[in-house]
Amino acid sequence: MVRENSRRLSGSRQFRQRLVLATLTSTTVTIDDIRSGDAAPGLRPHEVSLLRLLDKISDHHTIDLNETGMDLFPRALLMLAVLPALCLWLCGACRNEAEVPAGGDYRREGPRARLWGAPGDRLLPRAPHTAWPLRQSAHSDSAQRRWLRITNDTKDPSVDTFRMTTLHMLKHFGVPLEGLELKIDSRGSPPLGGGEVFLRVPIINSTLTAANWTDEGMVKRIRGVSFTTRVSPQIENRIIYAARGIFNRFIPDVHIFTDHRSGSAGGRSPGYGVSLVAETTTGCLLSVDVTVSYPSVDEMNEESEKPELMSPEDLGVQAASMLLEEVAQGGVVDSTHQGLLFILCALCPPDVSKVRVGQLTPYGIETLRNIRDFLDIKFVIKPDPNSNTVTLICVGAGVKNLARKSS
Template sequence: MGKVSYMKLKGSQNLRQRLLLSTLASTPILIEDIRADATWPGLLPHEVSFLRLLETISDDCHVEINETGTKLKYKPGIVMGGGYLEHDCGLSRSIGYFLEPLIVLGLFGKKPLSIKLKGITNDPKDPSVDTFRSTTLPLLKRFGVPSEGLELKIESRGVAPKGGGEVTLSVPIVHNSLKAVTWTDEGMVKRIRGISFSTRVSVQFENTMIHAARGIFNRLLPDVHIFTDHKAGAQAGNSPGYGISLVAETTSGCFISVDTTNSYARGDNDDNEMDVDEKKELMPPEEVGEQIASLLLGEIEQGGVIDSSHQGLLFLLCALCPQDVSKIRVGKLVPYGIETLRNIRDFLGVKFVIKPDPTTGTVMLKCIGCGLTNLSRKLS
């Protein structure tokens, strides 16, 4: 067997995306100096968990971590997909952290993917499972992903610090490749939909959040519906919390989403720390509702066919398209989006032409896809 040549990288930034692109491009990577100077050097628990997830859905994938966790060798295998898989995402990041790379990998698997993920379903850092269901999955359909077999079921909710949530993700495979898009018309907002949830607190918290959010939206448009999802018992996870996810749907079929969750912060592993954190007051539900409504209006004002949290995924899907031109319009480029463009260039060799549009304050991006085809699928 020949010697494996590794692409050498440094540092911990964008580790999840680098691993995803390494798998898609079948490029082995060697990452050094992972938080080498930090108090707790090396890989964090959620990064190790993500590597375990890659091992779960792949065949012949090889992971090597040194003793301090500051050096990682990753040789990607073949994405197998398959049904009845399970993965515990742990409690250091929410399930949303794992979902984005998982849906992209699932598309290029040998068999359709069905996996149960356990952990935190809603937290302020990562997109919530509601946003994935309402915005991320419709985004995939733009690129020719079949809607049959593409779904996310929320079995139970769990917020920080103790989690207890559970979701089941199903992703169909693309039979050849994705479809290039020309997607530049964001349209006008025609309706707002949303879902509020609460776990281990009074259902009144949800009603207050909805009332506050509607107070802002109803001045602007009449078609606003925010549903409630109050969980009790085993379905409410292990910690108290509440939150809301909102989606603005436009006349051209774009979905702009924001979400927020309010729960007690994760303490350190020391139980006493946790008690100190638990005493902190949570933000009143009225403020949560007003704040999230303002955030959504801010995202709409920026323009573009998606919200800022979906920029990275949109760029990646364009880069994976056939060797055809994709053209998209986004609002202001966010740091994660810019990092994604750099990683796409390094791993897939795809460069985007970026042209600001001064009249609307938006940015137009064009690229020719790398033509990734699903070679691991079963040929009938």
């Protein structure tokens, strides 16, 4: 299944994805020259947090760190809770030193620098590899202002996209969603965050099944969530009005919910944004996120002028235009979820998976290279000049859940 038992890599690129693939394939990984040319070389706090969490939910492994590199020795690594990789990808600095329970509640905190629901291709590949149920709450520490969670940002997909789109991709690979629960207790906008979410992950007894997913269908409805934190709730209505002005030219079934948060439920920073999802007749979900937040005091000096933020009307138009572009590109997933789609195909049993996407993104191309290196799986890529889409075909590696007890 895996080309070799150890790999030597260089640099910080695709760091989290490489760790996920290394643990799934029990591959010893050595990564050196991590930002060796930067003024502050080595791992960032959220990356160290990822290693700490990996250490807590794994067994029979060793992690060694030096100034600009790291070694991970899985040694027949067993993930105690592998969809808890949903917690693995809460990639903030983990400051809770308690043992991770095999099921039950686990609260962890993270830095304001990274989002709660970062890209799903680092966490959902573990979905069918769960040994224990897990309930996790990612929350903020009121006593430490610098350790506050961000739920909506421009760097990563929002928690709304994770809930409305990312989780539902599992259905196309035979994984049931019954028992999965994601609740947003409070939102956190940059720079101070302050969000709190609750995630419940049940025991998943099924395995992945190969997917033949090539028909994106026609868009039948558009849904979304417009949020505001510590600003006027009228901003949400302005965003929705502008977005509907674009969508209603093409489709009447458009509903964008509002989610105004104030006080403790609104985190510690003002901000606003919208997450939109286009649902097609074949069950495909295409999503986009746009968020506006106020800069931190550290990012501004006394001589600089207060930056002019994007107006709610411009934000609504931009988000709607971005979603229409995703639809126009074609494919069964949007550009953000290409990496997750490819990894799920590669983890399937030894059967043929066939999927179709729009133009390959740089991140999707890097994901294909990592899949080749760790799983020895190569995709057959067939561009379609008529639709400007790309069809990818592969035979799964048959990755099995080492953590699940055999019956």
